[in-house]
Amino acid sequence: MRMRKKKHGDERRAALSHMLITADALTPGTARSHFADPTRPLMLEIGCGKGDFVIGMAKRHPEWNFLAMERVPDVILCAMEKCHEAFGGTAPDNVIFCIANANALTDFFAPGEIDGIYLNFSDPWPKSGHEKRRLTYGSFLADYRTVMAAGRPLTFKTDNRGLFDYSLLSLEANGWKCEDVTYDLHASRWNAENIVTEYERNFSEKGFSINRVVAYAPAENPAELPKIVMPDTDSVGDDGKTENH
Numbered sequence: 001m002r003m004r005k006k007k008h009g010d011e012r013r014a015a016l017s018h019m020l021i022t023a024d025a026l027t028p029g030t031a032r033s034h035f036a037d038p039t040r041p042l043m044l045e046i047g048c049g050k051g052d053f054v055i056g057m058a059k060r061h062p063e064w065n066f067l068a069m070e071r072v073p074d075v076i077l078c079a080m081e082k083c084h085e086a087f088g089g090t091a092p093d094n095v096i097f098c099i100a101n102a103n104a105l106t107d108f109f110a111p112g113e114i115d116g117i118y119l120n121f122s123d124p125w126p127k128s129g130h131e132k133r134r135l136t137y138g139s140f141l142a143d144y145r146t147v148m149a150a151g152r153p154l155t156f157k158t159d160n161r162g163l164f165d166y167s168l169l170s171l172e173a174n175g176w177k178c179e180d181v182t183y184d185l186h187a188s189r190w191n192a193e194n195i196v197t198e199y200e201r202n203f204s205e206k207g208f209s210i211n212r213v214v215a216y217a218p219a220e221n222p223a224e225l226p227k228i229v230m231p232d233t234d235s236v237g238d239d240g241k242t243e244n245h
């Protein structure tokens, strides 16, 4: 996510440090200890952006803990400030933000430590040469499977049809069971329970329909990463964005 540098970012993050951990604090088996009630199920959002989704989920599910991971410190600051305000100027006891890159999840979590993962409007990386950077590439799925138990859900939504089609192929080739697939979430029976993210609001206002899948982790990871064959969509930039991202 592109963002102008925040003024006094370090001081503002420090003021909300009770809601924030850095990657160093995440070692396998410790994530739950950062929450008031470590016995609750632990959900992970990867790339939380400015936080609308995790704030909505935390309000709806006070019985779950949410770890909102984001690699850009100024973006996470925005999410934290919004969250603090949304909970009346206090920190909810079921949300922790974490500045970290999700490309090292098995360094952060023990096998089976996470109960569910959310990917919302992940960067599409449309060039075929950048396939490995997509958050639904086989190596990421293998890490998700390792940090979650078999049968745990990965929920993925995006406006980007190319990324969605790729992701369905990748999930299925890696043994995940895809359910509740929709190519128009807002017109679907699941819309009433949907929590809209910042990107989702923006793209749907521009007329893009929203794709969504809930995929369940396989019994085990495949021995080798399967090859996914997709049409080349090299028409746009090499920074992970398409014309609408």
Ligand SMILES: C[S@@+](CC[C@H](N)C(=O)[O-])C[C@H]1O[C@@H](n2cnc3c(N)ncnc32)[C@H](O)[C@@H]1O
Residues within 6 Å of the ligand: 001, 046, 047, 048, 049, 050, 069, 070, 071, 072, 075, 100, 101, 102, 103, 120, 121, 122, 123, 197, 198, 199, 200, 245
């Ligand atoms: C396109 S934005 C979507 C933001 C938000 N989820 C939404 O739907 O509005 C993708 C976000 O994911 C973050 N991100 C991308 N790759 C990441 C990674 N490997 N680890 C952590 N965050 C990542 C980016 O910094 C960006 O804020």
